[in-house]
Amino acid sequence: MAVAAPPAPVSDKPAGALAPTLGLLLVTAVWGTTFALIKGVVGRMSVPDFLAVRFVIAAVVMVVMFARPVLRMDRGQLWRALALGALYGVAQLLQTWGLARISPSVSGFATGMYVVFTPLLGWVLLKERTPPATWIAVAVATVGLGLLALHGFELDVGVLLTLASAALYGLHILGLGRWSRKGEAFGMAAVQMVAIAVVCLLATLPRGPSMPPDASAWVSVLYMALAAGALAMLVQTWAQAHMTSTRAAIVMTLEPVFAAGFAIMLGVDVLGWRTVVGGGLMLGAMYIVELGPKRNTHQVL
Known part of the structure; x- marks a missing residue:
């Protein structure tokens, strides 16, 4: 999944760089495919087992690729990176536990709420100014979320877990x-x-992680570890160095659209009016936040 980025000063990078934009769009599409794939894998192995195997593989690959940059980090920065990674790991567990209980489409749009949560958390924790557009986005997203997640007067536990993960992504x-x-x-x-x-x-304690149960599960885990993990991180970092942060953020809001599209195309999800209207409202809320007036842009990291 895409992790939106920290507030940063307005960039002087070229806004119309085509190759970086296409690269970031490809990464976003790859992340969108993972929702349906994860839904299939966690039906055959536990969430902690799946995530442990996936991220151990990705971690080994990335440490090998970026050993020199890691060794150049000072101790303080190393501890900060570890803390941020731990926060992100908990968010991954919550998000995947939620996805095991809801459809990939709903999960994709609920996860995308980090775009809305981030400025709200900045307002609460860091006393950052919150523009009126953010409050409008919250109202629009709430209506969209209700259409996607409410069944009668009951809110799905899977949606609550996913929203909690989105809040942690905002803290990250x-x-x-x-x-x-x-x-x-x-x-x-x-x-x-x-x-x-x-x-x-x-x-996975106390027993430790179990390996994927069959070849199909191994293919999915390796794809998500290497293509949607290590390689996507590399391409995303390269793309971010060549384009404005606002442009990157707008591209990244397409992740839930790809998630819903792939889920429907693979037959994992059914396109209904609640998905179309609710998802459209939540996507609109994300764009309101990113395009609304504010002093800082957001960079996806």
Whole structure:
């Protein structure tokens, strides 16, 4: 999944760089495919087992690829990266537990609420100014979420878990905004991936992780570890160095659209009016936040 980024000063990067935009769009599409795939895998192995195997593989690959940037990090930055990775790991567990209980389409749109949660958390925790557009987005997203998740007067537990994960992703974004440094993206990413793997491994205790049960599950896990994990992180970091943060954020809001599209195409989900209207409202809320007037842009990391 896409992790939106910390508040940063307005960038002077070229806004119309085609290749980076296409690269980031491809990464977003890859992340969108994972919702349906995860839904299939967690039906055959536990959530902690799946995440532990996935992120251990991704962590090993990233540490090998970015060993030098990791070794150049000072001790303080190393601990900050570990803390951020641990936070992200807990968010991954909550999100995947939620996805095991709801449809990939609903999960994709509920996860995308981190775009709305981030400025709200910044307002509560850091006393950052919250523009009126954010409050409008909250109202629109709430209506959309109700259409997607409410059945009578009961709110699905899976949706609540996913919303909790989106809030943690928002905290992760704020932490990156305070602690990330220019030129340390690769090292920070690798260390965070290690922390994510450790958190997921701890969730498998006391017995430890079990391996994927069959070849099909292994293919899905490897795809999500390498293509949607290590490679996607590399392409995303490269793309972010060549495009404005506002443009990147707008591209990243397409993730839930890809998630819903792939789920429907693979027959995992059915396109209904609640998905179309509710998802459209939540996507609209994300765009309101990203395009609304504010002093800082958001960069996806």
